[in-house]
Amino acid sequence: MVTALSFDIAHMxxxxxxxxxxxxLYQDRLHGLINTYALHALVLSASVAWQAWAQxxxxxxxxxxxxxxxxxxxxxLALHRIIRRLGIHRDIENVVGIGLTMLTGMGLxxxxxxxxxxxxxxxxxxxxxxxxxALAVVLLGLLLMVTRRNAIGQVVGFMSLENGLVLAxxxxxxMPLVVEISVAFSVxxxxxxxxxxxxxxxxxxxxxxxRALDDFRGERR
Amino acid sequence: xxxxxxxxxVAVLAIPAASAALLAALPGYRLTARLNVAASFxxxxxxxxxxxxxxxxxxxxxxxxxxxxxxxxxNTFVGxxxxxxxASYIRHELETGRLSPGNLRFYHAMYQTMMFGMNLAFxxxxxxxxxxxxxLATLTTVLMVGLYRTxxxxxxxxxxxxxxxxxIALALFGTILVYMAAQPVVGEGHDAMVxxxxxxxxxxxxxxxxxxxxxxxxxxxxxxVGLAPLHxxxxxxxxxxxxPISAVLSGLLLNVALYAVLRFKILLAASPxxxxxxxxxxxxxxxxxxxxAFMLYRRRDIKRLFAYSSIEHMGIIVFAFGMGGPLANxxxxxxxxxxxxxxxxxxxxxxxxxQVKGTQKMAxxxxxxxxxxxxxxxxxxxxxxxxxxxxxxxxxxxxxxxSSTFAVEPLLAIPLVLGxxxxxxxxxxxxxxxxxxxxxxxxxxxxxxxxYAPIYAHLALVLAAGLYxxxxxxxxxxxxxxxxx
Numbered sequence: 294m295v296t297a298l299s300f301d302i303a304h305m306x307x308x309x310x311x312x313x314x315x316x317x318l319y320q321d322r323l324h325g326l327i328n329t330y331a332l333h334a335l336v337l338s339a340s341v342a343w344q345a346w347a348q349x350x351x352x353x354x355x356x357x358x359x360x361x362x363x364x365x366x367x368x369x370l371a372l373h374r375i376i377r378r379l380g381i382h383r384d385i386e387n388v389v390g391i392g393l394t395m396l397t398g399m400g401l402x403x404x405x406x407x408x409x410x411x412x413x414x415x416x417x418x419x420x421x422x423x424x425x426x427a428l429a430v431v432l433l434g435l436l437l438m439v440t441r442r443n444a445i446g447q448v449v450g451f452m453s454l455e456n457g458l459v460l461a462x463x464x465x466x467x468m469p470l471v472v473e474i475s476v477a478f479s480v481x482x483x484x485x486x487x488x489x490x491x492x493x494x495x496x497x498x499x500x501x502x503x504r505a506l507d508d509f510r511g512e513r514r
Numbered sequence: 515x516x517x518x519x520x521x522x523x524v525a526v527l528a529i530p531a532a533s534a535a536l537l538a539a540l541p542g543y544r545l546t547a548r549l550n551v552a553a554s555f556x557x558x559x560x561x562x563x564x565x566x567x568x569x570x571x572x573x574x575x576x577x578x579x580x581x582x583x584x585x586x587x588x589n590t591f592v593g594x595x596x597x598x599x600x601a602s603y604i605r606h607e608l609e610t611g612r613l614s615p616g617n618l619r620f621y622h623a624m625y626q627t628m629m630f631g632m633n634l635a636f637x638x639x640x641x642x643x644x645x646x647x648x649x650l651a652t653l654t655t656v657l658m659v660g661l662y663r664t665x666x667x668x669x670x671x672x673x674x675x676x677x678x679x680x681x682i683a684l685a686l687f688g689t690i691l692v693y694m695a696a697q698p699v700v701g702e703g704h705d706a707m708v709x710x711x712x713x714x715x716x717x718x719x720x721x722x723x724x725x726x727x728x729x730x731x732x733x734x735x736x737x738x739v740g741l742a743p744l745h746x747x748x749x750x751x752x753x754x755x756x757x758p759i760s761a762v763l764s765g766l767l768l769n770v771a772l773y774a775v776l777r778f779k780i781l782l783a784a785s786p787x788x789x790x791x792x793x794x795x796x797x798x799x800x801x802x803x804x805x806x807a808f809m810l811y812r813r814r815d816i817k818r819l820f821a822y823s824s825i826e827h828m829g830i831i832v833f834a835f836g837m838g839g840p841l842a843n844x845x846x847x848x849x850x851x852x853x854x855x856x857x858x859x860x861x862x863x864x865x866x867x868x869q870v871k872g873t874q875k876m877a878x879x880x881x882x883x884x885x886x887x888x889x890x891x892x893x894x895x896x897x898x899x900x901x902x903x904x905x906x907x908x909x910x911x912x913x914x915x916x917s918s919t920f921a922v923e924p925l926l927a928i929p930l931v932l933g934x935x936x937x938x939x940x941x942x943x944x945x946x947x948x949x950x951x952x953x954x955x956x957x958x959x960x961x962x963x964x965x966y967a968p969i970y971a972h973l974a975l976v977l978a979a980g981l982y983x984x985x986x987x988x989x990x991x992x993x994x995x996x997x998x999x
Contacts, residue, residue, distance in 0.1 A: 412722040420694065431687060435680065447676060454683050461690045467702025468693055469642065 299347045303419060306340035307426035310460060311402060314433035317453055318398055319391045323445055327372045330449045334364035337456045341463045347419070353463055360459065364452070372445065386442045394440050401432040423464030430457030522567050523576050525560035526586060526633045529553055534626035543608055543618060547601040550622050554590070554597040557629065561590040572710040577639035580994050585636045585773050588851055592765045592858050593629050595968035599862040600625070600758035602965035606869050607756070617661060621756070628654040628762070635770050641689050642707050644777070645682070648770060652678045652738065655767060659755035670750035677747040681737025685774070688730030692781070695723035709777060713784050721787030728791055731778045732798070738771035740825050741832060742802040752821035753874070757865030760817055764824040765858035769850060772828065776835060776998060783999040795836030796926065802829030803933040810940035815874050816864055819944055820857065823900060826937050827853045833930065834915045835998065837922060843995035845914035852907040852976055853900075859972035860896040863889060866965065867948075870958040876944060881953030886960045890949050892969045897945035899976050901938045907979035 313333045320326040338360040345353030387394065409425035434454025438447050462468050533553035540546050564583050572579075578586075604621070607613040613621070631651030638644040656678065660671030689707075696706040699718045705711050716724075737744040752760040779791045806826035813819040831853065834846030866889050867882065868874050883890030899906035912934060919927040 408726065412726050417698075424691075424694065428687070431683070438676070438680070444672070451676070451679055451683075454680070458683060458686050458690070461687060465690055465694050466697060467706075468690070469704050469707060 299343075300419060303340070303343055303347060304422060304426075306336060306343055307423055307460060307464075309336045310340060310456070311426055311429050311433070314430050314437075314453060314457075315395065315398055317437055317449065318394050318433065318440070321387070321391075323376055323443070324373065326446060326449055327369045327376075330453060331365045331369040333453055333456055334360050334368075337460060338365060340460060344423070344463045348466055350467065356459065356463060360456070364456070368452070372448075376445070388440050388442060394436065398433055398436055401436060402429040405429040405432055417466060420464045420466055424461055427457045427461035427464060430454070430460060433457075522560050522563045523578055523637055526557060526564070526590065526637065527576075527630060529557045529560060530626045530630035530633065534623050534630060537626060538619060538623035541615065541619065543605065543615070546618065546622050547604060550625060551594070551597045551601055553626060554594040554629065557633070558587075558590040558594045561586045561633075572639050572708075574704060574708060575640050575643055576637045577710060578637060579997075580990070581776070581997055582636045582773070584847065584851070584990075584994060585769060586633060588854055589632055589636065589766050589769070590629075592854055593632075593762070595862075595971060596758050596761050596765070596858060597625070599761065599865065599965065599968045600756075602961055603756070603758055603865050603869070606961070612662060613756075621658065621661060624654045624658050625758075628658070628767075632766060632770050636773060639709050640704075640707050641692060641709055641712070641777075644709075644774060645686055645689050648685070648735070648738065648774060649682050651767060651770060652682060655751070655755075655759065655763060658759045659751045661756055661759075662754070664754070666750075667754040670747075670754035674747040674751040677737060677744070681734045681744065683734070684730050684737075685734025688727045688734055688778075691723055691727035691730060692778070695719040695727060709781075712781055716781050716784035717786060719785050719788075721785055721789075724782055724785055724788045728778055728782050728788070729794075732775060732791070732794060735771045735774045736798060736832075739768055739775065739828050739832065740802070741798045741828065742805040742825065745802065745806075745825050748825060749818045749821040752824070753815050753817040757817070757861055757868065760821070761858040761861035761865075764821070764861060765854040768824065768828055769854060772831065772850070775832075779835065780997070780999060792836045792838050795832050797836075799829045799831070799833030799836055800926070800929050800933070802826070803833065804829075804929055804936070807933045807937035807940065810937055810944075813944070814876055816868065816876050816879065816944075816948070817861075817874055819876065819941075820860055820864065820900075823937065823941065824853075824857055826933070827857070827900075829933075830912065830915060830930075834918075837915075837919060837926075838999060839918065839922065840992065840995050841918040842915065842922075843998040844991055845911050845918060847991050847994060847998075848979075849908070849911035849915065852911050852979060855972045855976050856896060856899045856906070856908055859969045859976075860893070860900060862969045862972075863893040863896055866961055867893060870960060872958065876948060878954060879948050880951040881949075883949045885953045885957055888963060888966055889960060892966055892973070894945060894949045895973050896969070897941055899973060901941040901945075902934060905977065905980045907976040910980050 310333065313329065313336055316329050317326065317333065320329055338357045341353055341360060342357035345351065345357060405428035406425050409421065409428055431454050434450050434457055437450030437453060441447050441450060530553065533549065537546055537549060537553075540549065564578055564586065569578055604613065604618065608615070608618065628651050631647050631654060635644050635647035635651060638647055656671050656675045659674055660667050692712070693706050696712055696715070696719060698720070699715050700706040700711055733744065740748040752763055755763070775795075779795070782788045782791045803826050806822045806829060809822050810819060810826070813822060827849070831846050831850050834842045834849060867879065870886055870889070871879050873879065882893065899908050902909050902912045904910075916927055916931060916934070919930055
């Protein structure tokens with residue numbers, strides 16, 4: 294079942310995910326960021342579904358469906374709603390400039406390719422290259438988190454990071470369902486927690502800018 | 515137990531899970547606080563019965579061996595004493611209006627859910643399940659840290675949540691890599707995530723993949739252990755949450771993450787081609803120790819002070835396990851147990867101090883032995899123990915760590931001793947300021963003497979361990995130290 298074509302398509306989709314990760318890096322509006330995240334989840338869903346077909350592993354379709362419904366639809370809609378209801382500023386401040394962020398991102402992708410392709414030289418090539426892409430998505434998600442001051446920006450960064458993990462789990466042939474469900478579940482729980490925290494932040498500070506939190510740090514006098 | 519179906523492993527999990535559901539539904543302080551204590555006590559009894567019962571074959575999901583039984587027993591014991599302390603602490607918080615009855619229900623349900631998560635992480639025989647359990651314990655503690663909803667508590671909860679989730683995400687990536695390494699050897703599916711199977715076959719795993727996996731796992735779970743430079747969440751989370759949670763975080767949750775690191779260290783040790791995990795752990799441990807020791811001097815908040823002391827001690831423990839060998843592992847295990855007991859006792863005392871004095875700022879607290887003698891001396895005794903003075907148990911474990919380091923790698927003993935002495939100075943300096951001198955701060959009446967019982971019980975155990983370790987216990991620890999390689 295694993296032909297050269299199915300290989301190429303798997304690569305294209307995983308590469309697409311990395312590309313959308315880059316798109317996340319330069320969004321400077323909250324709504325744009327959330328829409329790009331929805332696209333990220335959509336590409337993930339397609340990629341996982343393709344893996345399900347290529348590996349002949351029907352349980353992965355469930356993961357793909359969860360990604361499509363929950364991450365590409367429910368979460369973005371809920372985030373849009375939170376932004377409207379709370380009247381948060383629409384712009385996102387970056388800690389460093391976009392050019393520098395993109396350059397760092399490229400460095401991270403190169404790093405993950407070098408590390409993974411060399412280390413897993415004798416592993417199954419489909420899984421190996423998938424894993425390299427997944428590592429790149431994870432690292433780009435981390436980069437997104439550190440370059441955003443806005444709480445929602447950080448949440449999106451974290452969720453794109455989790456998408457990278459799902460890609461890695463889907464690429465690992467025959468990985469038990471337990472893990473995929475747990476990842477999906479953890480996103481759900483994480484989202485609830487984040488929702489509560491965000492709501493409380495709004496209750497107390499009238500902003501979701503992380504810098505406002507820093508002023509209350511326990512030991513600053 | 516006469517019931518044939520009684521399974522202690524299941525009981526250790528089922529009691530907290532069931533009582534979490536029950537406590538979420540019940541109103542009222544008196545009933546729920548008692549129920550919380552009772553449930554924790556039953557869990558502790560169930561954990562003790564693990565020692566006696568014959569052990570079955572390791573299952574697909576759960577198992578018990580010599581290593582995790584120590585962790586489960588310690589976990590449930592401190593969980594029990596913390597629930598006793600929590601009962602008196604929470605009553606005060608309700609009286610002063612810092613917590614509402616609605617918070618209380620939430621708090622107790624979360625407390626038992628957290629105990630469930632931690633116990634599950636210990637007895638899990640599946641690396642995926644272990645990861646889920648650690649995540650569950652993390653999320654519940656995040657919610658508890660934010661319980662007071664003050665600015666500081668929210669910042670602490672947010673920081674803890676973000677750093678904890680990133681750590682846990684990296685740990686999951688490491689877990690997936692371990693599966694990838696195991697899959698060609700063990701085959702696809704569940705078997706490649708069962709820890710006992712993994713260890714059996716680890717010799718034939720791809721060492722390069724295992725190395726990379728361990729780096730992710732060490733950084734991921736290491737964030738939760740509070741190793742520098744990934745410790746930033748720890749002091750805030752300790753300082754701003756309710757004090758029983760600070761005690762549980764320091765005494766137990768850090769151990770859970772440490773346990774996960776140890777499991778994977780054993781896995782790596784079983785694979786001859788992989789890098790030795792020791793030097794990495796030694797390095798991170800030493801950095802944490804020395805860094806935290808110096809940071810101790812700049813603390814103004816009493817709970818932050820002991821949070822940094824926890825980073826310091828986790829550094830020592832990770833260092834000891836990184837050195838490896840029977841003696842260092844033995845000392846590391848002993849130090850972990852002693853630290854859990856002592857640090858939670860100190861947090862119990864600190865909780866009462868903050869309540870009677872009405873502040874957590876150390877500058878505003880002095881003369882405690884004059885105004886509240888029972889509390890003041892308990893606190894002082896706890897600090898003497900944690901600073902590593904004889905005859906307390908912490909002294910013995912630290913002495914063993916230092917002497918075993920001298921025997922193997924004398925140069926490494928220099929930063930180790932330097933860190934220990936620096937931390938010692940800071941702790942003694944702060945503690946004398948709090949315990950002696952002109953009384954200042956609030957003069958609220960002491961809590962009932964009975965609420966000191968958990969503090970003295972812990973310290974008595976630490977003292978007893980410093981004076982005399984019973985041979986069966988030594989034999990048991992030695993056996994476990996051998997397992998750790």
